[in-house]
Amino acid sequence: MPRFAANLTMMYREHAFLDRFGAAAADGFKAVEYLFPYDYPAADLAALLKKHNLEQALFNAPPGDWANGERGIAALPGREDEFKLSVDTALQYASVLGNRKLHFMAGLVAADADRARHRDVYVRNIAYAAAQAAQHGLTVVIEPINTRDMPGYFLNLQGDAKKICDETGAANLKVQFDLYHCQIMEGDLAVKLKQMMKNDIGHLQIAGVPDRHEPDLGEVNYPYLFDLIDELGYDGWIGCEYIPKGATSAGLGWAKKWLG
Template sequence: MPRFAANLSFLFQDEPFLDRFAAAADQGFQAVEFMFPYDHSAAAVASAVRAAGVQVVLFNTPAGDWAKGERGLAALPSRRQDFRAAMARTFEYAEAFNCPRIHVVAGMQPSGADRRAMEACFMDNLAWAAQQAAGMGRMLMLEPLNQRDNPGFFLSDFDFAEKVITDIGAPNLRLQFDVYHAQITHGDITKRIERQMPWIGHVQIANPPDRREPGNGEIDYRYILETFDRLGYDGWIGCEYRPTGSTVESLGWIRDYGVVPPKKPTNP
């Protein structure tokens, strides 16, 4: 039976970020994930988590200077010290709201950059970060992003991500398998899930071509979710999609998978 987590960077956009935790709980979600919480203090996020009674299952390391086009630091040789500082900040947040998984965002590959130098930096940073995370009981995730939506992103190939994981060999370094990105990048999605299941530590879903909810796009998600069940995946599945209408209107598909109905208002 799938277990779904609401991605608060995509869903409930009509609410301020700290109010989205309660909004997700009101729609029956027991778990949430999000991208970058750093506009708010770790204490403020932890307070919102506790008040809503949800579990945070995943969030991202800092992106760097977003205004200058940075999308992560892990593969940038010139930002090694900044990466370590970013990981320290990430661990502070993970500790505050007890999040078990952290997506280590790789970063952009600048035009003309030395790919081999970036790969070596990426490997060194991940090996160091995995060792630090292991002592805190945290898992690190690698997520390849498709080049159509993220041109120039360093980590876009799922086979390369698997190689990085196997070469480093840290048991707490796993693949964040976003079905949307995998379908756009590689296709043949069922066979890819079957082959890469041993390395998958977290799953996210959205429907190509426009990153919409299941039932609105080209993937038969009932079949895909049954595939994860058949292969024994028992982790969380992050709903990282752009709702066609409102978030609440987009959730009709999920009721068939055991998410409890929204809370009913009590009479005054």
């Protein structure tokens, strides 16, 4: 049976962020994820998780200057020291929040950039993050993101992410397979899930395509894919990283079967 984690950055926006934990729990979610925890003390977030009997599924490492448009620094030459500090910060938060997976964003790269140079930095940084995370029993994930929503993002295709994971040789480095991004960039979701599930996928995320609303809206047959994900033996959390079309709770009809 699929297990869903509410993404509190995108869902429950009708509530203040700290109130979203309780709202998600009231709707039956047993886990949450979000982009970043760093605006709040880790202990405060851990207290909310405990209060509402929620598990922390995932969050992102510090992404650079998000407010001014940066979307990660892992593939940016000259930012290696900052990246190492971001690894330390993410691991500190994970030690308090209890999640076993961390996502490190690659960053934006100009169209005329030396992609080979960026890739070299990316591979070395991600290998470093995986090595540090392994000391704490954690998994690092990297996510291909579509170029429509995030033009210039360095990593866009599932196969490229798999190659980077393979190149590092780190057993705890996996692909964060977001079905929304993959459908926009590549399609062929079922085949890719079959090819990658056993050895390559560390976390799944979903949203309706093309508008990133609830997964029962749009062109993707999610009930079929949920059955397939079960058949393939995935037992991790599936992050609901979508923007509700209306009020979050009112749009959860698609999940009633699993949330109870």
